Amino acid sequence: MDIRELGFDEWFQKEQKNLKKSDGSPARISAVDRDSYLIRNDTREIRAELAGNFLYNIDSDMDMPCVGDWVNVQYFDNGTFAVIYDLYPRKSFLQRKAAGKSKDRQAIAANIDTAFIVQSCDANFNIHRLERYIVMALDGRVNPVLLLSKKDLVTPDELSRMIESVQNAGIRCTILPISSRTEEGMADLKALMETGKTYCLLGSSGVGKTTLLNRLIGQNIFETQEVREFDGKGRHTTTRRQLTVLDGGAMLVDTPGMRELGTLGMGDGIHESFADAAELANDCRFADCTHTTEDGCALLAALSDGRLPRERYESYMKLLSEADFHELSYAEKRKKDKDFGRFIKTAKKQVRK
């Protein structure tokens, strides 16, 4: 396999000479498990760890490798173990964030070309929710495609009305109705997925993402297996692969963090136009731009020369920062609930005293 088939195109080749360490080889992160990584190169998938000085050279958590990232590595033990020295710039970056506060950001995946936003035809279809997922994708420079799942549950008329309402809302993304049950649309979906490009599935719980993933990965049993290897310290470890190369050569990313996005909430009254701002964000120099202070921020540029009205900018930033937009992960919520429970307990004790 050629490394270009894993997505290492001219864009990354050009960035190679800007890396701190000029020797080394490019490899792609295929799973992250706390401080240990799986990387994929042209021949194999192996375990990797960060170089000792990696942490000294970064400014924030956002500079830590995440799934989909390209990294510069050096191989040891006959190429069975690697050390990560450097992170390539990101072409695209899916993250949860609260506007302007870097500590409230959480990386989800890097270098995704297309996000399939899944909404099921029967109950889950909702224009406002769709708009929010589209903003999230565009803000990370990821191309959104709408999959209308469970097509088998609606009539052709109902389906046409849904597609019409998406178009009437001014949303211009590709729309593909599919059914995992009847296989309708599955061939079209596979035809959309190109060799060397990376995809992910976003959508609420129950819309059929897992079923679809299994359909796409299913014929590729080897890829779904866990990777068991000895790590650098000789321990036996197991990691679930999060970036999978499908039979057709396209790649699919599925991380636990991506699953948790499924509960994306729906506040009221934020049905303002976002398309202009979200499309501008696509042109920011940095994939992880916060649109607050960065040089090369397309939103700030448009704001200063009047192409983007201030209130539009502000409502867009508000949308990005909403608590329920980039929902806290389930684990974080559980922890918050626990902390709150503890707080109540202590407070009660103190009252008793």
Ligand SMILES: Nc1nc2c(ncn2[C@@H]2O[C@H](COP(=O)(O)OP(=O)(O)OP(=O)(O)O)[C@@H](O)[C@H]2O)c(=O)[nH]1
């Ligand atoms: N009728 C119909 N049902 C489907 C289809 N695809 C999935 N389902 C059903 O929808 C339910 C939810 O599917 P999942 O694949 O688990 O949905 P999910 O989006 O992965 O949900 P989470 O795992 O909770 O995130 C299951 O009962 C599936 O059998 C479809 O194309 N048609």
Ligand SMILES: [Zn+2]
């Ligand atoms: Zn920006």
